[in-house]
Amino acid sequence: MSDPETDDTGEGSESDEENLRDNVGQRFGRLPATSADREVKGRASREEVVEFFNERFGIEPAVFEDFSFWEKGKGKIWIFAADNPSPVRIEGLGMTVLRTRQEHWKPTHSAVQRFGRHATKNVIDLSPEQAATFARGEDQDLPEWDGDWGYLIAAHELAGEREPVGVALYVYDELRSTVPKGNQEALSVL
Incomplete structure (x- = not known):
């Protein structure tokens, strides 16, 4: 069975590479390290997510050191305690941690229960x-x-x-x- 994101050689075509720069609701894309690395318009960066938790709740960046962050859909950020190739088409990856792409970013219930004990403000x-x-x-x-x-x-x-x-x-x-x-x-x- 062929992967729809690759051609017959297993290599991505140029149009496939352009599609990877799009936000696709059924595909997880890793957050870029910084906003300068952003390829998907509107996607938060890892730096922005970690900074949000630090500025809003006083959760030190070191708490998230061993985690990767992913977006699936429009602004649903997931956290994963491992690494994966990006993008990846699966139903779930870790847990949802944050809602972005709205006026005020909102942490999820699960994220607060998991990481909230590190909060200082x-x-x-x-x-x-x-x-x-x-x-x-x-x-x-x-x-x-x-x-x-x-x-x-x-x-x-x-x-x-x-x-x-x-x-x-x-x-x-x-x-x-x-x-x-x-x-x-x-x-x-x-």
């Missing part, structure tokens, strides 16, 4: 009751937050450690839960 610490409300997917008034508006990491203390619960959107004194329906749960409050 824009983390809102919730009481057990507030965390339970958040985990159920419910919004709540929280005028006491005096930090940045926008996407935050919602966290609470569990066994003496700060544990990320998910992504929150904070606007106009309200903490909005963005916990996906499939991840919402009823937590018991002791």
Whole structure:
């Protein structure tokens, strides 16, 4: 069976190389190292993604050192704990980590749960009751937050450690839960 991205010799044709510069919804393309290396219009670079997590949440770039970043579709960024040739046509590769190509970049619920414990800023610490409300997917008034508006990491203390619960959107004194329906749960409050 022939690979549609190569000619009969297994080599890519010139038009195939041009197609690799396009964003294709069913194909993963590795993020370029820097914006100067960008070949696909609008695609974020690895440097921009790592910088976003560092600037917004204080997550050090070293946390992402052993990971590669990929885009599939328009702005859905995936993180993978290994390497692969690029591009690659598969259904999934690692986990989604970030949504770009919109006005405000949004980290995913999974990314916050996996990497949020490294965050040093824009983390809102919730009481057990507030965390339970958040985990159920419910919004709540929280005028006491005096930090940045926008996407935050919602966290609470569990066994003496700060544990990320998910992504929150904070606007106009309200903490909005963005916990996906499939991840919402009823937590018991002791």
